[in-house]
Amino acid sequence: MEHFQRAENILLTVLEEVNAIDPRFLVDYSRNLEAFEFALCSSEDEVTVEVPLWLNGDDLLMKEGSGHWSQSGRGTSRHYPVSDFCYLGVPKEGAGLENWTSKDVFSTADSAECSGYIVPGKVLRLLRELIVAAIVHCKHQFLIQPGDLSAERLKEESMQLPLLVSSGWKIIQFNLIPVVKRTQANLKLSSSRWRERGFPEGSLSRVTQGVDFIPATYHHWRYSTNRPVVRLLHIMGTMEGHRLDSLRLLDQVNSEDWREEGKKRGLSFKHLEMVLLWATELFPSPEDWEELEGSIYRLLVILLCSLATKNLPHFLRPEENLFQEEDLDLTTLYHKVEGFASTPQRFLKFHFTPMGHNNLQQKDMGIQALLQLPAKNSSYWDTAFFDVLLSKFQVYRIQDKQRLSAMSNTLLKAKKAVHDQS
Template sequence: PPGSVLPQPAAMEASPSLWHSYLGVILSRERQRMEHFQRAEDILLTLLESVHARDPRFLVDYARNLEAFEFSVCASEDAVTLEVPLRIDGDTLRVLARRSSPEHPAELSTCCLELCSPRAGLEDWTGAVDGMEHCLLPGKILQHLKELLVSAIVRCQRLFLLQPGDISAENLREDALELSLLIRGSWKPVRFNIVPVVRRQQEPLQLRGRRSGRGFPAGSLSRATEEAHFVPASPLGWSDPAPGMAPGTAFLGSGLVPDPVLLSPSPQMVLLWSTELFPSPEDWQDLEGSVYRLLVILLRCLATRHLPHFLNPEENLFQGAAPDLASLYHKVESFAWDPQRFLRFHFGLHGFSGSCQADRETRALLQLPTRDGSCWDTAYFDILLSQFQVFRIQDSARRSAASQLLARIRQEIPQQS
């Protein structure tokens, strides 16, 4: 687009080979890390088998999605979440929404899972919530699972199924909605966060209009949304964070923004919107450009304090968020303009001036109010990519659309002195 600075040809030729080298190092390290995690997972599964033997209501998920697990391992810097399914027919439960308490208005809404009729074998997990007598209480389930885990550790060690030092349960004393275990791997302890989950079948999501599943393999969106996973949100309530969707925090793995605002489901939504807004294979040919496609979406959402839910665009996931979104915006912006300050490995990034100060036009573009939907489409984000010198799209139609939109937008941006 006119007025934007595109990378010089020499930089475009050199950059792919440098990023391929960078990617090769990552893949080499991740193969070793995967083997390390799998050894630690074997120890954890041995422990959970003992828990299941004591209480068959806690299941061991041997059929977990291997691809999702590997993605979680690669994306997680601190801990890996492992779901423990409950032997409960989720289809017999009534899901009733409940609002956050007045004491915690910023919390996400939760729901109650009520048994349609009292059932033998679940009495010790149920209680009264909001006037309903037979609701599953996450607090009771977590407490029971915690006691079983401690007992299972002792039993497995006595039977020499586990060696001394294989598992540390000291964090189980903490009152949390996930049970944290530190497990010895080959060279570094691995932290697993164990979460009980209730699975329930639901009607597969049917996207209408522009979001018709573009960017997803055929049938994958239906498979990913046909099962809801309810996890503890409080001692009394459950939540279903983006059903069936794997966490998408890989692009934050540099330690750039370890902020609670970007905990699930926000990174997932950024990844999902990227499949809608950048549909061409040309958009994802190199690592640098792929990261920036996520960054410009995140920057736009932080600048406007508005992140629409991919499945329900009328819902703003930043509604009621902590007031530090502005501080988080500046952190992400600093990374976008000078990534070398944040990356752990450097392979000669090209196309950057080295300045971490954004120019005025870019900031004005990011903060431009949305009026007719023109600031939430491919052409708008192509303009932002060109501002960061990572556009590199040869499609003449997309270049023309971005150029025309930029001309209209510049008429709305106040002239800077």
């Protein structure tokens, strides 16, 4: 963490100079969530940093975009639903927004309600120019030293601005994103996300109060779930059990054994975060997380199911598939994860299973056929179905009679469904 704080201080020095040049860009000093996420992740050296804009987002007019849009960059393509996209307009009678109607960030429009729109593409371009100017100033004033940071990746055209900063230990990539904050609206969630099973009561409503908007395309902003997700992880860190331990271990295995091409291609830490969020909801009992081995398999059965069906739903926006990326070889990843689930002792530097533990035979257990069921019937995406998978991996030790009964009923239903398909 000392190394992270050193890199963070260099970044803050640059952002303070950005603010001095153009006060419309603020410096957010509350970095505890970014530091927390960075400490969890051992495989990646990227941190998302929001740069708040100096305006009251509640004063802006929202107009939803249209169609489905894709965001591309670094070989990946993510598709976002129409409800995520919007324009942010400045009302004709808006007070206190004069600084946001200049040509460097604004585009006029013929509208009865607003004088025009704040254009995220222009905001990104301006912030990029300000960062370069701030770096030059800081170097001339010896506020940062040679080798402290590199702005070479700022030339890339994307919806974030990568800045490479030396921590004295390794290079950390801070991805800077301008953000407009609104407090009078909640993040749009699917109704099913309000069950709050597995989380302390009120968790979802707390983390989704207010909305952050970040650039999606040159003209459009979109809802951001970055902070709500990390806040949920932070809440899990206060709960008893091995949830975060499981995430750390699978992140390490992913980095060492599941990723390809210089450790850049494959599952990301964000994917594993989402798997943990689903596992926390689908396995709500504290008993589910008492043992490290069982905790890890709770993540594994959800990950295997997602890879088999080629669909990892976003926890807060289930209509968004996080596997809609062009460079993910999901079939190869499935076999790698399946190999770990069958014989974890081959991949670990320490063992949490008895040395005499029999290797599991996947084909005999019929797991591959079972894993396909949620793609054909969404009702299988439930605790009872994943309890069935846990029992197949011989790590199901729950004594709750209701769960045992539900699992038994689901197993009979699943066997019939698999038989009908064969």
